[in-house]
Amino acid sequence: MPESHPPAANAPAAAVPATPAVPAAALPGRGTRPRSAVVFGVVALVLIGLNLRAGITGASALLHDLQAVLGYGALVAAVIPSIPTLCFALAGAGTSWLTGRLGVEKAILLALAMLAGGLLLRGIPATGMLVAGSVLGMSGLAVCNVAMPSFIREHFAHRTSLMTAVYTVTMTTGATVTAAAVVPLAHALGSPSAAVGAIGITAIAALLGFLPVALHAHRNSPRKPAARVSPWPLLRTRKGLLLTVIFTLQALLAYALLSWFPYMLTTMGMSASDSGLMFGLMQLVSVPAGMVLIAIGSRPRMLRPAFYLVSVTMVAGLVLLLVLPVGLAAVPAALLGFGLGIFPLVMVMISRSGASTAETTALSTLAQSTGYLLATAGPFGMGLLHSATGGWTLPLLLLLGLALAQIVVAHLITGRAMTNAIGRK
Secondary structure (H helix, E strand, O other): OOOOOOOOOOOOOOHHOOOOOHHHOOOOOOOOHHHHHHHHHHHHHHHHHHHHHHHHHHHOOHHHHHHHHHOHHHHHHHHHHHHHHHHHHHHHHHHHHHHHHHHHHHHHHHHHHHHHHHHHOOOOOOOOHHHHHHHHHHHHHHHHHHHHHHHHHOOOOOOOHHHHHHHHHHHHHHHHHHHHHHHHHHHHOOOOHHHHHHHHHHHHHHHHHHHHHHHHHHHHHHOOOOOOOOOOOHHHHHHHHHHHHHHHOOOOOOOHHHHHHHHHHHHHOOHHHHHHHHHHHHHHHHHHHHHHHHHHHHHOOOHHHHHHHHHHHHHHHHHHHHHHOOOHOOOHHHHHHHHOOOHHHHHHHHOOOOOOOOHHHHHHHHHHHHHHHHHOHHHHHHHHHHHOOOOOOOHHOOOOOHHHHHHHHHHOOHHHHHHHHHHOO
């Protein structure tokens, strides 16, 4: 996928800024960026990526232990895994406004402060603190999720695919390490609450690492309000609609699995430590999967095969999770992990879909806030259906239906008209 950024096709006239997109280096205040600013930008990108799923997977791996220690009931147990996607939808919807008021860098700095504070708050062993900390921290994650494509576009205009790959690989790496390490850490600390709270240390590192980037932007950016494009009119365009639908489907599948996969295996008879390892395997496979898929999709006429490959693999993983005994869970875990590799493909499309940074932020806000709002039904519905049926067959069949729908949408989003609209020649 080339790095050009033509004007968005089919966008409402009022939503597309009159000023054409320009490389970040040519933006006011950015043409003389020293090499140290670029280095700090890359370091910050890596540190932020390490945090963008760690807080979710760390709590997921300890859901069973947290419920046993804190003593909350089935309703709270279903609500807690739904908090990330609900916060991503509600807080993410305001990101376009926030970046317009503060700028992308200051908005991300504020979001990282919220993330660090929320994760540390979860370390207090009380149900109320777990819920409150999750809401605060996941709201910070929401702003980061939406703002990162714009940050990449603005700071790495000619390297969007590469830097999106770096950001998503570090994201899945952080999630993998956290998922595998958090259960032993809880045992070592003697408290699952202390273990989920300890994840906040990496968020503090990201906050400190991003501070030089925000300070440089504050000193060198023009002193005028940032441009803003309203995201909601873009839903009436083919580009905005398809990006929103594909993001929604992958988010539904991803967060249903990220929230319940280790708990699912535990209730099927696997030990908590082995379930955590399988969860880590799923996340580990998603790291090279994202890199492979971006490499495939970047080749001429290979974007559609890349989407087909990742979507069909997700279907195969869900089918095998339904039919194989729990002792062979490594097979579906690996396939599902590869299926999660669709996220980098979607994020590359979003990063390069707008005619300007403001429009990219608007499309990111639209796709992520709408997608995560609908994706809340994934973890919440999985928990309620499991409680109602006493098993995982019906929840997994519903996920399988979503995975099949993803194949159809993948076909539509990789058509010629759509790929031309996102800058593919």
